[in-house]
Amino acid sequence: MLARSLRQVLPGARSSILARSTALETLKPASRYAIRTVTTDASAGSVKGPVPDAHDEPFTIHLAEDAFETFNFEKPPLEMEVTKKELRDMYFEMTAIRRMEMAADKLYKEKQIRGFCHLSTGQEAVATGIEHAINKEDQVITAYRCHGFAYLRGASVHQVIAELLGRRTGIAYGKGGSMHMFCKSFFGGNGIVGAQVPVGAGIGFAMKYMDRPNTTFALYGDGAANQGQVFEAYNMAKLWNVPVIFACENNKYGMGTAAGRASAMTDYYKRGHYIPGLKVNGMDVLAVKQASAVAKKWTVEGNGPLVMEFVTYRYGGHSMSDPGTTYRTREEIQAMRSTNDPIQGLKQKILQWGVMSEEELKAVDKEAKDLVNKEVQEAVEAPFPEATAKNLFEDIYVPGSEPDYLRGRIAEETYYYKQ
Structure with missing residues (x-):
């Protein structure tokens, strides 16, 4: 079709177009694709004033200056309050999710888990930060990279792994698998690309219809962001001022295609046009929490929907069948793991701020490891559903x-x- 179109244009214009096209192809990938301006530094930030001895006493921290970008929306405050207990809980939760996903990876390679399996290794800060900004009466719906969300919403490690193994004790009794996990206030885990976005708008409408002071996070990936149903959901949510947060987890690649090759505009937080947008460092769990809290407040106060973009990164492939190294370099992956890892970033903050010692963090690591190992083994030994x-x-x-x-x-x- 492109060749046919070129033949129809004037000869001079045709040669000009071809020249520009050739020049574009010779550019390096970094020049052709959109450059991220929100940091992905997971360890940036500082503490203001002394850290209290009490574990539940709040103290103030300052986030990185480039943690957020906005579109027709006021920038969230860079100062926020946290407690020692909350920082410890976040560290434990992200570590437990990481270990759970690593266990799923191992079981899949042993062929104990079959079918589709999409892991969120590297993206733990998104689910954890959101969960610490909302309550159990708020609603969450996401795509198939859902294991961490299910765990934080109330599922046990046993239930998640048993579901992947097709066991009766799984969260969906072994009938759903990786892409179908549900619990109270969590609507999955959805396998159809982008389909959860209009469903999320409907859940948000239900919150408004029942006059509940709750919001709904409808999460999707950068690959799903180009789906027509996403924009249909935007439109209806804005028309009815639905309290829903359309949250794009931009992990840079839709399956094996770089975002810049699939999307004419990679500023996903601006795609609502008539809906305000907020772009967030998705590798910093504290930035995610702060932005998510602001987003919830905005939506439940009757301002209608909000579009968010969490700038994050997945270390593995799109799914277990994807090695993840044919469309990006191993050096790129290693650079993200070594400099922007959400768990190590939070660990560095905890140590720098004197919240916990190295030995105390090792104890948390052991606690998470023991929990996951125990529940994974129980899941492996659990029975299959009777036929x-x-x-x-x-x-x-x-x-x-x-x-x-x-x-x-x-x-x-x-x-x-x-x-």
Whole structure:
């Protein structure tokens, strides 16, 4: 189609277009793709004043100056309050998620986990920061990189791993797998690219309809950001001033394609146009928490939706079937791991600010390791679902609302609920 179009233009214009096209192709990738202006430094920041001895007494910290960018929106305060306990909890949670994902990686390579499996190694700060900014009555829905979100929303490591293994003790009784994990106030884990965004708008509308003071985080990746249904959801949410936060986890690659090659505009936080936007350092768990708290306040106060972009990075491939090194260099991955890791960044802050000692952090590491190892082993030893009609037909209807019967593939496989 491009060649046909070129043949139809004037000869002079054609040669000019070809010249510009050739020049563009000779540019280095860094020149062709959008440059990030929000930092991904996970350790930037400083403490203001002395750190109290009490674990639950707040103290003030100052985030990196370039932690945020905004679009028709006031920049969140760079000063925020935290406690020693909260910093410890964040460190533990991110470490537990990392170890859980590493366990899933190992089990997949051993062929104990089958099918699709998408890991969030490197992106732990997004889920953890959001969770510390909201409460259990707020709602979250995301795509298939969902294990960390499920864990923080209330699932156990056992339930997540058992689900991946197809065990009866999994969070969806072993029937859903990696892309279908649900618990109270968490609507998955969705396998259809971008489909969770309009559903998230609907959940947000429900919060408004029921007059609840809660927001909804509808998360999606930079690859899904180009879906038409995303913009349809934007439109409806703005029309009705729905309290929903459309949050793009921009990990730089949609499957194996760099964001700049797939998106004409990679400033995803500006894509709402008529909706304000907020871009955040997604490798700094404290910046994520601060921005998410501001976003929640904005939406529940009746201002309508907000578009967020978390600048983050995944260390592994798109899924377990993707080595992740054919479209980016090993040096790029190693540079992110060594200089921008969210867990090591928070650890460095904790040590610099005198919140905990190296030995105390090692104890937290051991606690997380022991927890994950124990629950992973229990999940591996858990039973598979029994191949019964009762197990097959359960959870189709809300308990108590079932019809008298439901047909199977043929009439002889009809299942009667009220037996």
